[in-house]
Amino acid sequence: MIQELNDEQLERYGRHILLDEIGYEGQLLLAQKRVAIIGLGGLGSPVALYLASAGIGQLTLIDFDQVDLSNLQRQLIHNQQRVGQNKAISAQQSVELLNKNVKTETITTKLTDDELLKITKQHDLVLDCSDNFETRYQLNRICHKCQIPLVSGAAIRWEGQVTTYDFRKNKQPCYQCLFPLKSNQGSIQESCSQNGVIAPLLGIIGSIQALEAIKCLLELPTLAGKLTIIDGLTMELRQFNITQDLSCPVCS
Template sequence: MTFCPTRSAQIDLDDNALLRYSRHILLDEIGIEGQTALSQAHVLVIGAGGLGSPVTLYLASAGIGTLTIVDDDQIDLSNLQRQIVHTEDRVGQNKALSAKQTLEALNSQIRIIALNERASSERLLELVAAADIVVDCCDNFATRHAINRACVASKTPLVSGAAVRFDGQLTVFDARIDGAPCYHCLFGEEGEANDGPCATFGVFAPLVGIIGAAQAAETLKVLMGLGETLIGRLQLYDARTARWREMKYKQDPICPVCGTQA
């Protein structure tokens, strides 16, 4: 039987939780209400590598109620240069299971589900529909589009990040909002865009931490309805110059995924 998690149940914050998350609760924009929302949330993270490492570490430490991690890859020695959720003694082990081990040591009060599998399109639909939000931490163009289609179909928010060489990018998609663009509006499948694997192009180690931490921040903001998220705004970061740029984009009216031709 294939396992599929469900959305988190209602959770009340006990005294230990109130102390643990007190620095969040002290923020007027978050408070107990916002922290409770995090404790009741179910986040699906696709990929437990360079981006998935900081994303899962920050989401676990922030008190996300249920964290599902999907990755069928094994840890290689070359991964340890940037994939900080893994350790030397786990080389050869599955990345999702390794991340679960680290995160449970960080926060034993949350539910962490590790899935050692490569999700097909149908499986992605099942997993995405069970989550409150999806964080795309994969490293290939085809999977990004498959995740996007599942998120549009189930109207699940999607936080997307990418990092290669010295360049990073970050944005948010939310199909719950009428007229909001999707990943395909920004990067069409028929184009030549390709982030490519780090094994081919290389990656500056702290870059994945910068982008991954920003992905975690956007995820928390969406779950709490906090501030202004990056819907319709693509952030571009150049680690060589330490400069951020931003470009705005809109829904493609004939997008085959979310437009009138879908």
């Protein structure tokens, strides 16, 4: 584990170190953290790039999908030369070009609950950048079980949403409190591929996810207990309180 920042890191992260809320100690703390990113698509692209540029010590990039030409409209971590390549591998190449100080690992297979549980326990925070409900419910269950913070984002058409589930704290609501599984069955297959999405919206939501992750790792105030919704068409921003469902099968 890194014990101090070298001269190159001090220069690279100087604008962070100038912030009272981060400083030298905070930047050193970020360099000691391990973060897992699930999904290296529209949301995972800005998340991975911003966390790499921010100096997170290790990023584990998880995606079993391949880069497709239609992805390049919004998945800016990939490029035309990498069409057909695994997304996690492609993202790793971009991260390594951006910041050599960040260690990266890739997982290119679909994970079972047991495999994801083992991986989650090895990290300080998980970001849900997936594009399907099955993965979101799976990550919610496992992060709650491991008491690992989960930063969740989603975007479709013109609307995006983001929140943080800080399972390090007691009596925190979870994803299933917000979206009960039974009531969500009708939209379980909804995704960008069927409904479309405006490209810059993914950058907005993914950037907020990266910001939430940094704040959570530094134990600064986050969106825990709140859901932020952004309408990209009207540029309206709404925020709602999330309360724990006392009958939730995951967190109650």
